[in-house]
Amino acid sequence: MAKIIPFKAVRPAEDKVSLVTCRNYDDYSQAELAAWLNFNPYSFLHVINPAYVHSQKISWDKRFKGVALKFQDFKRDSIFVTEEKPIFYLYEIKTKTNSFTGILAGTSVQDYKDNHIKKHEDTLQYRVELFKEYLHQTRFNTEPVLITYPDSIELNTWISLKKKNKPLYCFSTTTREKHTLWKIDTENEIEWLKEHFDAIPDLYIADGHHRSASADLLHDEDKHLGNPNLDHFLSFLIAESNVKIYEFNRVIRDLNQHSVEDFLKLLEEHFIIVSKQQELWKPTEKGEFGMYLNGSFYALFFKKSNQETSILENLDAQILYDYVLHPILGIDDLRNDERIDYIPGKQSITIIKEIIDEGAFEIGFTLFPIDVNEIKSIADANLIMPPKSTYIEPKFRSGLVVYEL
Incomplete structure (x- = not known):
């Protein structure tokens, strides 16, 4: 069974969302990074790169503590707001060539342990431990694991109807992408989605093997704290046919x-x-x-x-x-x-x-390029593909939806 849960997200204030969200930190050149940090005080880059203002190199420990403090500053200044109750989100990304739509939810660490969330890539232990420490120090994650589910006519129909509603966010980026986010917040919708995914035997990680492994490690190390949020990790669930796999x-x-x-x-x-x-x-x-x-x-x-x-x-x-x-x-x-x-x-x-x-x-x-059925066959056989076998889209915007730990 694939268990998903709604979560009480932290997200940008509606009037600032296009200013707050950013691409993955490593996607920026030094010139781009300097420009965004110098001229956009709302950019989430200020949160994930807190040492920039001091123009200094710092240890990972100090950097992670700085990220946590800057994130709290953004919440205090109402750049970020906290959702009133746990909900799901429907999220659409339109690029110049593709359109992707999926559901933002918490997925179960126990399902990951039991191999109901299946993997096809190996992980590097030092990267898993480093991101685990980042999660431990900052107490939040805004980088969902990209997970595929089997195509469903029933779910596709529901998504099409949901898109006709007024979105929470709709904004464009300088990379000419259009991002639209809808709340899934009624009890009927939430229960229906949970039941739908409950009937799916297995999900498959498309991208984010290190992030899911880090969430698993953090769960084992911090479970004594009694924090229920550690039992799940942030995921973007998308139909198998909707992912784009490049070589x-x-x-x-x-x-x-x-x-x-x-x-x-x-x-x-x-x-x-x-x-x-x-x-x-x-x-x-x-x-x-x-x-x-x-x-x-x-x-x-x-x-x-x-x-x-x-x-x-x-x-x-x-x-x-x-x-x-x-x-x-x-x-x-x-x-x-x-x-x-x-x-x-x-x-x-x-x-x-x-x-x-x-x-x-x-x-x-x-x-x-590999196709999704090859990925599933490798995962079902508990095998690991060679490194850098796939480059998979969509890629998520940092700072759009935050899962607190």
Whole structure:
């Protein structure tokens, strides 16, 4: 059973929401960050970067304490307001190319422990512990875990009708996105949604494996405090068909001491290689890989063997690692090897060409994106995909809805 609960959110005052919310902190360049912090006193960036005003580097402990104090300042100054009672929210994000709609709710830590909320990515323990400490010190979270549920005609119909109501927020951002938020606050609506999700056997994490793991760790460490909010974590629940899954493409700094000619010969053992010269070619189906090397594009077609393979071995990201990155290019640790970097598939293939032509990298690979059924199959089999196998949208606005702990 997938248990969800309404929660008593903290959120921006209606007249300030477009000024308060921000993208993920790491998405900003230093110039952008300085501009927002200098000229927008309401930006949530002031909360998550409290040391900026002092222009100094501080320890994580001091930073987290500063975040907590700044968050309380925003509440005191009525930049943030607290909802009168626990509710759900319906949230729509419209970008230039896609539209996403989901439900903001608390999801159960126990469901996570019991694998009713399923995972497909590994986590780094130091990141889990660091974000757990952030939650422990600040006592709030505004970054929901993105979780998919099976498509439902009944729920889709209800969402369409709900969107006809007057929203709580409707605002646009400088990235030309439109954000709309509706309250789900009647007892009938709340109970109906809880019952609907109660009938779903399993949910699947699309994005946010570290955040959910941190919530689990915090629950175990602080459960003696008797805080019921620790039993759940903030999630954005979205239909499987409504997520957008991009690939992560790879660029590598060198050919591991191989010449171009020798490298191409080594590839021929497992791939059919077709020169595309200057054509900006990308894979059109599974088992195909694009490559940019020495000023030219190539199409690589994997030579499938008759040997039966597992779900994991059949993933394109795993194939590339097993037959190219590891044995030929000497990439062992996909997370930490400084010779490899990753480019989200939503970015143009010309980005890969440009950074290789500039000389920082020598070779690049493009992949075909994974679909949601592959993610579910990996999760159902309790397997873990290679790092950076997916880049998934939507991405949430920080400071829009806050779950207090």
